[in-house]
Amino acid sequence: MARLNIGADDLVDNPTPRVPVSLCLDTSSSMSGSPIQELVRGVNLFYDAIDEDDDAHDSAEINIVEFNSSAGLVHDFASIERLQRISSLAASGTTAMGAGVNLALDTLETRKATYSGSGVLYYQPWLVLMTDGAPTDNIDTAVMRVVDMVEAKKLTVFPIGIGSGADMKTLARFSPNRPPLRLDGLKFKEFFEWLSRSVARVSRSTPGDTVKLDLEGLAGWAEL
């Protein structure tokens, strides 16, 4: 109880508009070995970079949803000060991408409702979808939800393919505005550095502003 209350104070005492970012990560068996290790390292680096940026520090709120044979929440949204770095993620099972994206969208909706209910300003949320394969469940509902939200400017989505096995055609369905990007090798570090810079850039803007993404910076990690 006490913990929850402290969490709530933290939420409402900070007048900085928030950027909720949901990391929706593939942890199926094909990710095992160096991909999952690099991914964990990249995520922790992302947290550190957000922590060090004076603007992003107060605005970014991050959660992690993983999907393998089913979808699950690794940790819920929290400000960077409360986030523990993740020690490891286990890779196993199939690729329930539809369930993963749906869960990520649900958590974003819940978080927005919390902001709205407490009187906290926010930017439209970000969804980062990373996979090295093809979905093993039905993704139609998830695709429809994402596309609707992107078109209504209620979501910014970053579909990222990992390695040559990633099904870019499926990822393209999640990204109506720009083609999905394929990670160059295992350049998770470069990707997450870019992502933290982009979050920082948004947190220096005002909600409602159009923020240009640093497209030149993509070259550091994406195969173009």
Place this chain on the structure above:
Amino acid sequence: MSSPVVLLDPVEFLQPNRRLFIDTNVFMDTEPRRAGGLKRLFERGQTTILANNNPIVVPTKVVGELTKQSQIDPSGESEERAQAIKKAGAALTFLKSASRVGLVRKDLGDDTNPYADDLFLQLFERFAGTYEMCLLTHDITIKLRIRLLAHRLAKRLLVGVLTKDGDLEVDTDDSLFDRGHRKYARHAARVADGTGNFKDESEVAALKPLLDEFGKIFGLKTSAVKLGPRTTRSSAPSPSTARWPAATPAAPVNPFSARARLKPSDTPLAFSALPSEGERVEWASADKTGTLVLGALLGEGGEGTVYDGDRSTVVKIFDRDHLTRHRKEKIELLVGRNLRAKGLCIPTAVVRNSAGEFVGYVMPKASGREFQRTIFNKRKFEREFPTWKKTDLVDICISFLEKVQYLHSMNVILGDINPKNLMVDEKKNVFIIDADSWQLEGYPCPVGTPMFTSPAMLGKAYSDDLRAMEDELFAVATMLFMIVMTGQFPYIRTGTDGDMVQLIKEGNFAFQYENRNNKDQPEGDWKYMWSHIHKPVKDLFWHSFHREGKRYKKRPTATEWLEAFKAYKSYLRNGRMCFDPMSNDVYPIRNKAFKQDAPIQDCPTCGRKDAIAGIWNDDNEEYFVPRQCNKCRDQQPAPLSTARPPSTTRTAASRPTSQPTATCKDCHTSFPTAQLKYGRCPACTTKANTLDPNRLCTDCRQPFITYDHIAWFTAKYLDIPKSHSAIKQVCPAAGRPTPSPTAKSRSQSQPGFWTRLWKWFAGN
């Protein structure tokens, strides 16, 4: 030339078929030429008043205005003003005793009529057929109005002032017309040079048609009017001697044009090379030229790069996208005008590259750090300035406003006011940077920040049009609110979808104000911060931000804000006025204490100082003192309303003293459940059921709608009904007076103003 005034004996207006009224300004008159006039009037009229039982009328509204004036802290005011304030206090004492002996009536006209001026006009119009009436006032506008009214109705209605001997001095038509024009010229000059406030603008708007009509009716010509200083004494500056309030330089600087038209669109400038660190550049100020070497790179912004100049200056070199004709011409204008004021980083010299092309400018170095990185967030604020109190934030507002006021007097509009181009140092000095984006002489400010953009500007391209002063004043009001509230946005409320443009456009300012119940206040301690803000500043905020506010479309000027914040500062220093020790906290944890006698205690659980204040309970007329502070209460398990784990219930039951509490839905304070009615605490229940005294039924001119009912309409974005019949209630004017269906307000228990007035005129 005939004498400009006519002298009459005021005692004639104390005859039974006549009435005499006095306006506020007569009691506060400090003109030595007229000293003692009021006293003489009463001496001369005493017998007649008592014989006819016809006391002089000083309406309740006037008494109210005097009361308000007498409460102003005179320290820091001009000597003349301080004397007037003192006079207001003395007048109150005098009126009290004069009314006791039947010389004065001050029970007419309650607060239901918001304007004393309108009240006099209504009275005169309504009773012109019954009585000859006379009003003593110094206000030229109302004099003109009543003179016109008398002409229209062909009745004897007089307006004048008293001489030293208590004679009634009435202006001739020419003299009144002449004085009206001079008053108009004074206000119009202030509006024209940008130093005008709301009052100046409304006087100009009112006087213009009034004088036209006056001239036509009385066959007077404007040409006869000489626009010189007043013959008697001048308290307001005449147009030729208008002063720029802050930081007036020794040699006066001419302001920029107030009426320049929008320049044609901006175009890029050609250049051969942009200099960088270590390169030599040429500079040219208003009267000197020279060269300098660009020092260390200090920062890269959205428009260019800033390098170290010398000890007190920096150099901004624009990047290719921002090297434009508008910027060049604007900077040349600023440099040429040689404006100097502390804290304003105004270009002092134009900078050219080795090819002689314009590439940037020199400006004074700012100290301190951006608002965004220091005071606009609790975590940063407590890290940067851990010892600061509310009064320090008020000082920052004052420092900011002095600079804005100066720029406005120069007809410069800052345009993109935002927390990244305002800096503050540890001595509370504010610095304004980004002068090259300012709007002046028809060059627009091409950038903006949505959070500080007025509803009228939202959705337009910033560079397409000139900003109006109203747009600027929206940004000023928002910035002041966000300084006092350390970064909170005025339109924050619960139930938003994050769309800031929508929040600004809808104008639903959600912080609790007077008896309005707004359920959309944000969670957290913001409501407590808001609660402790000095009332006059709070009033200005509410009226500026709420779409129903009186200043929503006529926003307060920098000068008005400056006065309000200076008063806030002296309020915080005055222990008697500012009785709640928590009011000087930047982050108070409870609402401001209700009154001076409210008990204030430390929290027995956590020991926080002054953390508990008694909450007034109207029903049993005493203070309810919570057992714990709000912070400790919030740490407790929530009230057992939904799920109740058996173990908790048992523990709670075993505690002998705890009684079940719940939160009042309006004020969010915790109360014993037994005291709540329909989820409201006793005080809020009373408030909700009280009729709003400021809203009168259009038929019977009586208060008719409760705050609760108003809140219902407001929450649904509906217009507030204007009469009893519109809310399906019986209007007393319809002939069937019925008791109010809800609780009665105090003013309801007396017969209405007009009823009492009728009775009085009828001699009952």
